[in-house]
Amino acid sequence: MKFRPTFSSILIGLFLLLSVAACAQTAVVTPTPVTISIAGSTEMRPVLVELTGAYTERHPNVLFSLRGGGSILGETWLESRRADLAASTTFPDEEEGLTGLMRVPIGLDGVAVIVHKDNPVIDLTLSQLRDIYNGKILDWAEAGGQPGEIGLVSREDGSATRMLFEERVMGEERVALTAVVMPTSEDVVEYVAEHPQAIGYVSRAYVMANPASPQGSVSVGVVALEGRLPTSEEIAAQSYYLTRPIFLLRRASNGAGIQPFIDFVLSPAGQEIVARYHVRIR
Secondary structure (H helix, E strand, O other): OOOOOOOOHHHHHHHHHHHHHHHHHHHHHOOOEEEEEEEEOOOOHHHHHHHHHHHHOOOOOOEEEEEEEEEHHHHHHOOOOOEEEEEEOOOOOOOHHHHHHEEEEEEEEEEEEEEOOOOOOOOOOOOHHHHHOOOOEEHHHHOEEEOOOOOEEEOOOOHHHHHHHHHHHOOOOOOOOOOOHHHOHHHHHHHHHHHHOOEEEEEHHHHHOOOOOOOOOOOOEEEOOOOOOOHHHHOOOOOOOOEEEEHHHHEEEHHHHHHHHHHHHHHHHHHHOOOOOOOOEE
């Protein structure tokens, strides 16, 4: 007896074939899990936490490992292939192109001078700030404040923020040996907030960020330098004296896996996040 397929059996067969095809297609397009390691600037950590989180929401298969250590260490780790990306606030080296590294600016930052919130000093000249940090001005009364010995707070050796401060503020002068040295901007903010006579310098991301951001701080006062504060407008115009770009660096040889994240950072959505902590580049 010859078997004659019924209409219903044909439909069932087609359904099974389509189901198998759909399962096979799903298995093929499932993205491979990827982890991207970023090392370097602690000043850039707040913005990187939000940028990487937003990127992972859009690409669940991509996870990130964030490590600090400072800009110089981050670039060293990138060059030695211990990191996929470096976060840095240092300026380009003339020899950098020879090492196979690509430096991409993603925003502008300003180094803010901070004091305790109860300190009445709201403005300093560049020479006053230099004399405070080299020990020529020892008392706040000499800088327009209430009498009291000034407590200096600086960053650790190798910090790009310290390098900028020493280059543009100190010049040939050295920071006094009495300065307390802190490893991150966050530590500087905490120390100054707890010591009424202290003065320090940090990335604006820790003191002038979006008020909705937990990194934004109201526990310290930001001192104008030569009459200018590190506001978005002053930094965008590069009229604030301690303005600097912030960078992501990658090796030229690993662009395929890394460039999509950099493209996101430079996109309107990424730049909107950057603007919550720094000043957008686009």
